[in-house]
Amino acid sequence: MNRTLAFLTRRRGGRxxxxxxxxxxxxxxxxxxxxxxxxxxxxxxxxxxxxxLVEFPPSxxxxxxxxxxVEGYKDPLPLFEVTLPDGSKKPxxxxxxxxxxxxxxxxxxxxxxxxxxFEDRTPIxxxxxxxxxxxxxxxxxxxxSYLWNSIVVTTVATFITLVVNSMAAFGLSKYEFKxxxxxxxxxxxxxxxxxxxxxxxxxxxATQLGMVNSLWGVILPGAATPTGVFxxxxxxxxxxxxxxxxxxxxxxxxxxxxxxxxxxxxxPAIAVLAIFSIMWRWNDFxxxxxxxxxxxxxxxxxxxxxxxxxxxxxxxxxLAMTVVTLLPITLVFAFLQxxxxxxxASTGMK
Amino acid sequence: MxxxxxxxxxxxxxxxxxxxxxxxxxxxGEFVVFVGPSGCGKSTLLRMVAGLxxxxxxxxxxxxAVVNDVSAAERGLAMVFQSYALYxxxxxxxxxxxxxxxxxxxxxxxxxxxxxxxxLLRIEEYLNRKPRALSGGQRQRxxxxxxxxxxxxxxxxxxxxxxxxxxxxxxxxxxxASLHNRLAATMIYVTHDQVEAMTLADKIVVLRDGRVEQVGxxxxxxxxxxNRFVAGFIGSPKMNFLPARFLKAAPxxxxxEVAGIAEIELPFDGGRLSPGEEMTLGIRPEHxxxxxxxxxxxxxxxxxxxxxxxxxxxxCMLQGDHKIVIHASGQTEARRGDxxxxxxxxxxxxxxxxDGTALQRTGAKPAxxxx
Numbered sequence: 010m011n012r013t014l015a016f017l018t019r020r021r022g023g024r025x026x027x028x029x030x031x032x033x034x035x036x037x038x039x040x041x042x043x044x045x046x047x048x049x050x051x052x053x054x055x056x057x058x059x060x061x062l063v064e065f066p067p068s069x070x071x072x073x074x075x076x077x078x079v080e081g082y083k084d085p086l087p088l089f090e091v092t093l094p095d096g097s098k099k100p101x102x103x104x105x106x107x108x109x110x111x112x113x114x115x116x117x118x119x120x121x122x123x124x125x126x127f128e129d130r131t132p133i134x135x136x137x138x139x140x141x142x143x144x145x146x147x148x149x150x151x152x153x154s155y156l157w158n159s160i161v162v163t164t165v166a167t168f169i170t171l172v173v174n175s176m177a178a179f180g181l182s183k184y185e186f187k188x189x190x191x192x193x194x195x196x197x198x199x200x201x202x203x204x205x206x207x208x209x210x211x212x213x214x215a216t217q218l219g220m221v222n223s224l225w226g227v228i229l230p231g232a233a234t235p236t237g238v239f240x241x242x243x244x245x246x247x248x249x250x251x252x253x254x255x256x257x258x259x260x261x262x263x264x265x266x267x268x269x270x271x272x273x274x275x276x277p278a279i280a281v282l283a284i285f286s287i288m289w290r291w292n293d294f295x296x297x298x299x300x301x302x303x304x305x306x307x308x309x310x311x312x313x314x315x316x317x318x319x320x321x322x323x324x325x326x327x328l329a330m331t332v333v334t335l336l337p338i339t340l341v342f343a344f345l346q347x348x349x350x351x352x353x354a355s356t357g358m359k
Numbered sequence: 360m361x362x363x364x365x366x367x368x369x370x371x372x373x374x375x376x377x378x379x380x381x382x383x384x385x386x387x388g389e390f391v392v393f394v395g396p397s398g399c400g401k402s403t404l405l406r407m408v409a410g411l412x413x414x415x416x417x418x419x420x421x422x423x424a425v426v427n428d429v430s431a432a433e434r435g436l437a438m439v440f441q442s443y444a445l446y447x448x449x450x451x452x453x454x455x456x457x458x459x460x461x462x463x464x465x466x467x468x469x470x471x472x473x474x475x476x477x478x479l480l481r482i483e484e485y486l487n488r489k490p491r492a493l494s495g496g497q498r499q500r501x502x503x504x505x506x507x508x509x510x511x512x513x514x515x516x517x518x519x520x521x522x523x524x525x526x527x528x529x530x531x532x533x534x535x536a537s538l539h540n541r542l543a544a545t546m547i548y549v550t551h552d553q554v555e556a557m558t559l560a561d562k563i564v565v566l567r568d569g570r571v572e573q574v575g576x577x578x579x580x581x582x583x584x585x586n587r588f589v590a591g592f593i594g595s596p597k598m599n600f601l602p603a604r605f606l607k608a609a610p611x612x613x614x615x616e617v618a619g620i621a622e623i624e625l626p627f628d629g630g631r632l633s634p635g636e637e638m639t640l641g642i643r644p645e646h647x648x649x650x651x652x653x654x655x656x657x658x659x660x661x662x663x664x665x666x667x668x669x670x671x672x673x674x675c676m677l678q679g680d681h682k683i684v685i686h687a688s689g690q691t692e693a694r695r696g697d698x699x700x701x702x703x704x705x706x707x708x709x710x711x712x713x714d715g716t717a718l719q720r721t722g723a724k725p726a727x728x729x730x
C-alpha cells in the first residue's frame with residue numbers, strides 16, 4: 010500500500026510539485042479516464058435494471074428503487090419519501106399514479122391512502138446489483154454454449170494458426186530455395202485484399218466443403234494469416250544460422266530443428282502472435298455471423314447480437330454478456346503479456 | 360577416428376569460384392590446420408568437409424568412402440563453431456546431450472558420456488546452467504564438450520578461439536593441444552592466426568583465394584616456404600621483402616642486386632632465370648645481423664625501437680625508403696634515429712621470382728658481399 014502510494018505520488022527530483030509534474034499527472038489521469046472510463050461504465054451499467062438503464066439523469070452506480078409489500082396489495086409497491094403538507098417527511102408506498110397526483114399509502118397503516126402531488130415525493134433508492142442480468146442469459150439463453158463455442162474456436166484456431174504460420178515462417182526464413190522471395194511477397198500481398206472481397210468465394214468454398222454451421226467453418230478459413238507468417242519470419246531471421254548448422258551436425262532431423270530449436274527460440278514472437286490470434290478470434294463477428302446460422306453453434310459475439318431485436322434491444326443483457334465476453338480475453342492478455350517480456354529478456358544469444 | 364581425402368574439390372556460389380581444385384590427405388589422428396587470410400575459403404572448405412555446403416565438383420572421402428551425397432548428420436563428424444552456437448534455451452547438459460538424443464543413444468550412456476566430457480573439460484559445476492550464464496571460456500569448453508560426447512570420426516573446429524581474449528586464447532590453445540593428445544582424434548582446425556597454426560598443427564594447409572598454396576609441417580613451412588605468400592604469412596613478425604634484380608648465375612650461386620643498394624651473391628639455383636629479371640629477396644626479422652657501429656652495405660635508420668626486455672624489435676628505414684623489421688633476442692642499444700649496419704646471412708635469405716615462387720636453395724658457399 011505504501012509502495013503504491015509512493016509510486017503514485019512520484020515527482021520530478023523527488024521534492025515539491027513542479028508544474029510539469031502536475032501536467033503529467035493531469036495528462037495521465039485523462040488517459041486513464043479515457044481508456045478505463047468506458048469499461049468501468051460498462052461494468053457498472055451491466056448491474057443496472059432495465060429501468061435503471063434508461064433513467065435520466067444517469068447514475069454511475071446501479072441504484073434501484075426500494076419496494077415494500079403492503080398488506081392488502083398483491084404486488085410489491087415502490088417506496089417514496091413524501092413531504093407532507095405540514096412539512097414533515099415520511100416514507101410511503103405508491104399505490105398508483107394518476108397524472109401529476111399519486112395515491113400513496115403508509116406501509117404501517119395499509120387501510121389509509123392519501124393523495125400526494127407528484128413533486129412532493131422522491132423515490133427512495135438503494136445500491137442494488139441486478140445479478141439477474143447475468144443469471145438469466147446464462148441460464149435461459151444458450152449463453153454457456155456460446156461461451157464454449159467461442160473457447161473452442163479461439164483455442165483450436167490459435168493452435169492451428171501458430172503451427173501453420175511458424176512452419177511457413179521457418180521455411181521462408183531458414184531455407185534457401187528458388188522463388189522464396191516471390192512466395193513471401195505473394196503471402197504479404199494477400200494483406201491488400203479486403204475480407205469483403207473474398208467473403209463470397211470463401212463462403213462458397215465453405216459450403217462445398219460442408220462447413221456451414223460447423224465450427225470448422227469458422228476456424229479454418231483464417232488459420233493462415235500473412236501477418237503471422239511475416240511476424241514470425243522476421244523474428245526467425247534473427248536466429249543465427251550457425252545454430253541450425255550445429256543442430257544438423259548434431260544429427261537433428263529438420264523436424265527436430267523446427268520443434269526443438271526454432272519453436273522454443275521464437276517463443277517471444279509466437280506469444281505475440283498468440284495474443285493477436287486470440288483477440289482476433291474472440292472478437293471475430295462478421296465471419297461467424299455469415300457461416301453460423303443455428304443457435305447451438307453461435308459464438309459469443311454472434312450470440313450477443315441475438316439480444317438486439319429489430320424492435321427492442323435488451324441492453325441489460327447485452328451489457329452483462331459483454332462483460333462476460335471481455336473477461337477471458339483480459340485474463341489471457343494479463344497472463345501472456347508477462348510471458349512476452351520475460352521471453353524477450355531471455356533471448357540469450359550474444 | 361578416421362582419415363579424410365579431398366580430390367580436386369571445387370566450390371562455386373553462383374558465378375563465383377571460391378574453392379579451386381583442392382587436394383588434401385589427412386591421416387588418422389592428425390591435427391590439420393587450415394590457415395589463410397579472411398575470405399580465402401578456409402571456412403567454406405571446412406563446411407564442405409562437414410557436409411553443410413555441397414561440393415560443386417570433386418570428391419570428399421572419409422575412411423575411403425565418398426561422402427559427397429551423405430548429409431551432415433550422417434557423416435559422423437562434430438563441429439565447433441566460431442560463435443560456439445550453443446542452444447541458448449537449453450542447459451549445458453542438454454546442449455551436450457542433444458546430439459546423442461538424436462542418435463537414440465540410451466539415457467544412461469548419454470549421462471555417462473556427458474559427465475565424462477564435463478569432467479575432462481572441468482565444466483561439471485555448470486551442467487545445469489544456461490549458456491548465457493557462462494563466460495566466454497566456459498562456453499568454448501561446452502562447445503568442445505558437445506563435440507567430444509559425440510565421439511566423432513573427425514573434429515572440425517572453425518576459428519574456435521577467435522572470440523576469446525588474448526590471455527584465454529593462449530590458455531585454451533594449450534588445452535586444445537593436450538586434448539588432441541589425450542583423445543588421439545583427427546582434428547581439422549580453421550584459423551587466420553598463423554601462431555595458432557604453428558603451435559597446434561601437425562600439418563598446415565595454407566590457403567589463398569580458394570587455392571592451396573602449400574601443405575606441410577609447421578617448421579617446413581617456416582624454413583622452406585614454397586612462395587612469397589606463404590613466406591609472408593608464416594612467421595611473426597612478417598618476413599622482410601626487398602626488391603631485387605637478377606644479374607647473373609654462377610655455379611650454385613646467383614648474383615642479385617638488392618634494392619638498388621648492393622650486389623650480393625646468394626646460394627640459389629638460378630638456372631631458369633634471365634638477367635635483369637625482377638625478383639624479391641626475403642629475410643626474416645630474426646635472421647638479420649645488425650650492428651650500431653659497423654660498415655656494411657645496408658645502412659638503415661631506426662624509426663621505432665621496441666624493447667620488451669627479453670627481446671627487442673627495431674623498425675628501420677633502409678636507403679630508398681624500404682621498411683625493415685629486425686628482431687633481436689635480448690636487449691639492444693639502438694634507439695630512435697640511430698644508424699645501424701645490417702648484413703643478411705646468405706643461407707637464411709629467400710629469393711622469389713617474379714611470380715612469387717621460391718627459388719631452390721643450393722649448398723654452395725657464396726662469396727662475400729660486394730658493393
